[in-house]
Amino acid sequence: MIEVEGLTKRYGEKMAVNQLTFAVRPGIVTGFLGPNGAGKSTTMRMMLGLDRPTAGDVRIDGEHYDRLKDPLTYIGALLDAKAMHGGRSAFNHLLCLAQSNGIPRGRVHEVLDTVGLTAVAKKKAKGFSLGMGQRLGIAGALLGDPRILMFDEPVNGLDPEGIHWIRNLMKSLAAQGRTVFVSSHLMSEMALTADHLVVIGQGRLLADTSMADFIRENSRSYVRIRSPQRELLLDVLHRDGIVVVETGVGTLEVDGYRPEDIGELAARNGITLHELSPQQASLEEAFMQLTAESVEYHAHTGAPLGAPPPPLPGEQPGPPAPGPRWGNDWKKG
Numbered sequence: 001m002i003e004v005e006g007l008t009k010r011y012g013e014k015m016a017v018n019q020l021t022f023a024v025r026p027g028i029v030t031g032f033l034g035p036n037g038a039g040k041s042t043t044m045r046m047m048l049g050l051d052r053p054t055a056g057d058v059r060i061d062g063e064h065y066d067r068l069k070d071p072l073t074y075i076g077a078l079l080d081a082k083a084m085h086g087g088r089s090a091f092n093h094l095l096c097l098a099q100s101n102g103i104p105r106g107r108v109h110e111v112l113d114t115v116g117l118t119a120v121a122k123k124k125a126k127g128f129s130l131g132m133g134q135r136l137g138i139a140g141a142l143l144g145d146p147r148i149l150m151f152d153e154p155v156n157g158l159d160p161e162g163i164h165w166i167r168n169l170m171k172s173l174a175a176q177g178r179t180v181f182v183s184s185h186l187m188s189e190m191a192l193t194a195d196h197l198v199v200i201g202q203g204r205l206l207a208d209t210s211m212a213d214f215i216r217e218n219s220r221s222y223v224r225i226r227s228p229q230r231e232l233l234l235d236v237l238h239r240d241g242i243v244v245v246e247t248g249v250g251t252l253e254v255d256g257y258r259p260e261d262i263g264e265l266a267a268r269n270g271i272t273l274h275e276l277s278p279q280q281a282s283l284e285e286a287f288m289q290l291t292a293e294s295v296e297y298h299a300h301t302g303a304p305l306g307a308p309p310p311p312l313p314g315e316q317p318g319p320p321a322p323g324p325r326w327g328n329d330w331k332k333g
């Protein structure tokens with residue numbers, strides 16, 4: 001279990017993490033989400049004692065990180081896959097970690113095998129691809145057979161097979177009763193992996209809830225209908241006071257009713273339906289809905305390619321580009 005209480009980190013004027021309180025429980029995968037710059041990495045670094053909180057507290061199974069003896073046997077983490085001595089071989093990198101945490105040499109072979117790097121164990125880490133580096137970082141996290149695992153963007157650089165592998169690894173670690181805390185910007189992947197979500201924006205807690213509740217509470221669910229008797233169906237729905245959204249592609253959308261309600265109404269009126277399907281928004285849509293207010297860095301959406309970039313603060317703007325100008329809706333804050 002990881003317990004975070006009132007956790008706060010200020011860098012000068014910047015409030016990177018602001019009064020965060022939540023717990024990461026064992027036996028499930030907890031996803032950690034937030035837009036760029038939300039404070040995820042800073043929070044994870046404070047959990048590992050790599051950054052000192054301005055205020056608040058983190059406990060790892062009831063203890064502060066710096067009081068843990070042989071910390072790798074309590075909590076294993078992948079924060080930055082490149083944070084290793086590139087001149088060392090994969091084996092020696094792991095052996096150094098093992099020796100400093102009282103972990104037997106044989107365990108190095110085990111974790112190399114687990115992550116699929118046995119064949120390149122003698123190769124220097126600086127020659128590794130991004131995906132191989134991620135695997136080596138994951139091996140380091142697993143080395144001490146810890147009860148708690150933390151991964152910052154673990155699928156970064158992994159190919160589809162690697163992504164599938166890490167997803168199953170995280171689920172199996174959680175199924176063994178371990179605490180698994182993982183951040184990712186890949187929403188489709190997160191939706192398949194995490195059971196619970198902690199969502200932050202501009203350093204503040206926005207949600208601490210199950211995946212299912214998060215999607216339900218932050219998105220629209222509706223029934224999509226197609227019928228060859230569209231006009232007749234519209235009349236019937238309107239007569240019953242049902243609000244219908246007509247989409248451009250010939251489908252109708254109805255909020256607040258079950259497919260059964262619509263299907264029975266259509267049947268009573270002898271209307272043929274070609275589609276009657278419940279629609280639930282994706283995690284990505286729910287995430288964008290919840291965090292819209294706390295996204296710090298917005299990309300421009302309508303500029304033509306090749307248009308000039310927005311002026312930096314204090315810089316004179318360049319000549320206007322034809323059409324919508326790059327920077328019209330670019331903003332920070």
Ligand SMILES: Nc1ncnc2c1ncn2[C@@H]1O[C@H](COP(=O)(O)OP(=O)(O)OP(=O)(O)O)[C@@H](O)[C@H]1O
Nearest residue numbers: 011014015016034035036037038039040041042043
């Ligand atoms: N060492 C530092 N000095 C000053 N500001 C920092 C430092 N580390 C982080 N920040 C700022 O704190 C805020 C949170 O950064 P952090 O890296 O924790 O966000 P994040 O959610 O991990 O972002 P991303 O998804 O882009 O990786 C950002 O505004 C960042 O610029």
